[in-house]
Amino acid sequence: MLNRKIATSTAAVALLLTWSAGLTPAHAAPSSPAPTAAGWLARQLVDGERLETVVDQVPYPDQGATADAVLAFAAAGVAQDNATKATDWLARPQTLAAYLGDGTTESYAGAHAKLALVAQVQGRDPRSFGGVDLISRLTALQAPSGRFSDKSAYGDYSNGITQSLAVIALERHGTAPEAAVDYLVDAACQDGGFPLYLEQTPCASDADTTGYAAQALLASGRQAEAARALEWLEGVQGPGGGFRGSGPTPQENANSTGLAAQALRVGGRTAAADKAVAFLKSLQVGCGDAARAGAIAYDATGFDQGNATRATTQGITGIVGVGLLELSAHGEATAPASDCPITTTTTTTTTTAVPATTTTAGTSTSSEPAAAAPVTSNGTRQLARTGFEPGPALALGVLLIATGVLALLLARPRRAER
Structure with missing residues (x-):
């Protein structure tokens, strides 16, 4: 018995x-979220050199998203071959003309500022980028008030992000004009945040703009004003770590969260930055989907190819947390295919x-x-x-x-x- x-x-x-x-x-997540995201992003480049936006089933080259991808590759420390090809594409005369304007009757401040940053990060000369002096053209768009504005027959679309990027690019080049920094400081809302749309009443703080503005203020030595901006970001952060956009993007999303996370990390707000990174990682496609593994979805509704590339670019910079003032293109030449665990078999x-x-x-x-x-x-x-x-x-x-x-x-x- x-x-x-x-x-x-x-x-x-x-x-x-x-x-x-x-x-x-x-579940199995990528063990290296930023490089894996950059690997997915690199595979989205058309001809390995540019991102495109599809409108009514017609693809159009997207210079702005491609520039963001170059910055993301630098942050992740991988895919530098793709970053070089993308930068070369951005420096082509026809690409520059479509993005920057002709520099006389049409000239766009935000585009000049972003490409100046790309050139600096990639070790190129922003005064001779594809034959264009980005610094001279950018400073020519500064008004006596200090504001950087577009010159265009189609209207002025400059905003708080434009002003912030211009200050950062000029600080990297040497020193931003004091008038430009003062204008940015004066643009702050009463609550310490910064608006997307300048000189409008009421002043409505925006997480994306405040993230860029905080970095610009830190770069120019305006610590007190930067601290107020960072405090505003901490105050509006969601319980799960995410940040909401403004206007047509009121939901918590990867773009707003990525920009806020980057600023919080640069500003030494570690706890808030960690929460934001956790939110970004929660949106990352895991290893069960080989074609999309590493991509960062825009929001909690799930992966959408139409907005995933841009969400991934700014999600990467948020996860890594290196500021635009210090970002540089040192890293691996290739893009990782995947770091997902290899399927194994267990036998008893x-x-x-x-x-x-x-x-x-x-x-x-x-x-x-x-x-x-x-x-x-x-x-x-x-x-x-x-x-x-x-x-x-x-x-x-x-x-x-x-x-x-x-x-x-x-x-x-x-x-x-x-």
């Missing part, structure tokens, strides 16, 4: 061990419980890591990762329970054998 109990109990333990051996983490062996009594045959199970981030291949949402992998702990729990059952059976009085 005792032997039968031992055999039965040991068989149960063996069966449970066989079952638990097949338990693996249900045949276990004999008691000779000539009961045996338990083991089975083979295949462990295939699934998507880790809350964006799946079909666009549905899953719960965000908490950093705890249930597989090993659950298997250990099963083993302990089974062992306890066996011990209990052995310890009970053997009344049937008296």
